[in-house]
Amino acid sequence: MTALVELSDAHVVHRARGGGVLRRDRVYALTGADLAVAAGETVGVVGESGCGKSTLARLLVGVERPTSGTVALGGRDLWSMPAARRRAAVGTGVGMVFQDPSTALNRRLPVGRVLRDPLDVHRRGTRAERDARVRELMGLVGLPLPLVAALPGQLSGGQRQRVAIARALALEPALLVADEPTSALDVSVRAQILNLLLDLRERLGLAMVFVSHDIQTVRRMSDRVVTMYLGRIVEETPAAEVADRARHPYTRALFSAAPGLLRRVEPIPLTGPVPSATRPPSGCPFRTRCWRADDECAARLPEFTVASRPAHRYRCHHPVEEDRATHDLARPHPREPS
Numbered sequence: 250m251t252a253l254v255e256l257s258d259a260h261v262v263h264r265a266r267g268g269g270v271l272r273r274d275r276v277y278a279l280t281g282a283d284l285a286v287a288a289g290e291t292v293g294v295v296g297e298s299g300c301g302k303s304t305l306a307r308l309l310v311g312v313e314r315p316t317s318g319t320v321a322l323g324g325r326d327l328w329s330m331p332a333a334r335r336r337a338a339v340g341t342g343v344g345m346v347f348q349d350p351s352t353a354l355n356r357r358l359p360v361g362r363v364l365r366d367p368l369d370v371h372r373r374g375t376r377a378e379r380d381a382r383v384r385e386l387m388g389l390v391g392l393p394l395p396l397v398a399a400l401p402g403q404l405s406g407g408q409r410q411r412v413a414i415a416r417a418l419a420l421e422p423a424l425l426v427a428d429e430p431t432s433a434l435d436v437s438v439r440a441q442i443l444n445l446l447l448d449l450r451e452r453l454g455l456a457m458v459f460v461s462h463d464i465q466t467v468r469r470m471s472d473r474v475v476t477m478y479l480g481r482i483v484e485e486t487p488a489a490e491v492a493d494r495a496r497h498p499y500t501r502a503l504f505s506a507a508p509g510l511l512r513r514v515e516p517i518p519l520t521g522p523v524p525s526a527t528r529p530p531s532g533c534p535f536r537t538r539c540w541r542a543d544d545e546c547a548a549r550l551p552e553f554t555v556a557s558r559p560a561h562r563y564r565c566h567h568p569v570e571e572d573r574a575t576h577d578l579a580r581p582h583p584r585e586p587s
């Protein structure tokens with residue numbers, strides 16, 4: 250079956266910035282990413298700050314072009330299409346919800362115009378049908394109809410994110426990509442927005458890519474969890490098993506530290522800094538912080554191993570034993586390989 254969206258060997262390399270100027274160094278924001286998202290499934294993306302989560306999300310919605318590799322939407326390579334066709338394919342195929350609705354919405358446009366805009370751009374239906382669709386979208390995300398005339402600045406943060414979600418859904422995409430959709434919101438409204446996303450997913454049969462620092466939430470929202478480290482996907486695990494059966498030491502460490510997730514388990518400390526994305530280590534990117542690393546990890550990037558269970562693969566020379574409880578795994582200090 251054709252994936253809704255598929256990244257194949259996607260790389261994103263930037264020129265580094267420092268003191269406001271471009272430097273000669275390269276930033277390896279995403280390296281060799283393969284990821285396919287099928288209709289109706291939710292894929293969560295976790296990893297520490299700077300590991301490339303947003304870069305991956307931007308590739309999936311066609312706002313960033315891979316330096317090499319491909320992004321295919323419905324089996325068609327986005328970046329080999331003429332620009333107008335690419336915009337049409339992305340506009341109707343994928344919706345994106347960003348972290349901060351205050352900056353994602355045009356402050357001068359009332360809610361009704363924000364929601365009409367994609368319908369106008371893609372010439373959906375008659376004027377009356379577009380007006381009806383705007384009203385339908387407001388109902389879908391739980392916004393009272395009188396707010397159709399309000400400016401984004403007159404809304405609460407949660408209401409603004411509802412507008413952003415409604416806009417992303419205006420053209421009935423099969424996939425919604427949400428990049429930290431609640432992290433800019435008050436804690437009190439985060440659960441409401443997450444519940445809205447879950448509800449919309451059920452009602453509309455959406456596929457979703459959900460990026461977040463909050464790995465508990467990712468686990469709860471997702472069918473499959475993708476772990477990223479320093480620009481690479483290092484593991485994909487069925488969400489129900491990620492806390493106990495992940496094989497990559499980094500995934501285990503991340504989930505062992507999630508508050509409340511594994512109450513009987515001592516967190517595995519992630520010691521030492523994340524290496525710079527301008528100079529990733531040789532071999533396995535995680536080996537400088539990994540308590541299981543040895544010379545092999547420095548010498549060679551591990552290939553993906555497909556685990557016994559479907560939808561589980563990991564890149565590690567010394568994976569954690571599947572049946573080993575997480576609390577057995579911690580070591581006081583990672584060993585620095587020679």
Ligand SMILES: Nc1ncnc2c1ncn2[C@@H]1O[C@H](COP(=O)(O)OP(=O)(O)OP(=O)(O)O)[C@@H](O)[C@H]1O
Pocket residue numbers: 263264265266276277278279296297298299300301302303304305526
């Ligand atoms: N336009 C750019 N120019 C230079 N470097 C960039 C650019 N965009 C991203 N980067 C770098 O690429 C790497 C990946 O960034 P990205 O925003 O994808 O990470 P992230 O995991 O989403 O981080 P966060 O969780 O903090 O949002 C980082 O090192 C970042 O500094």
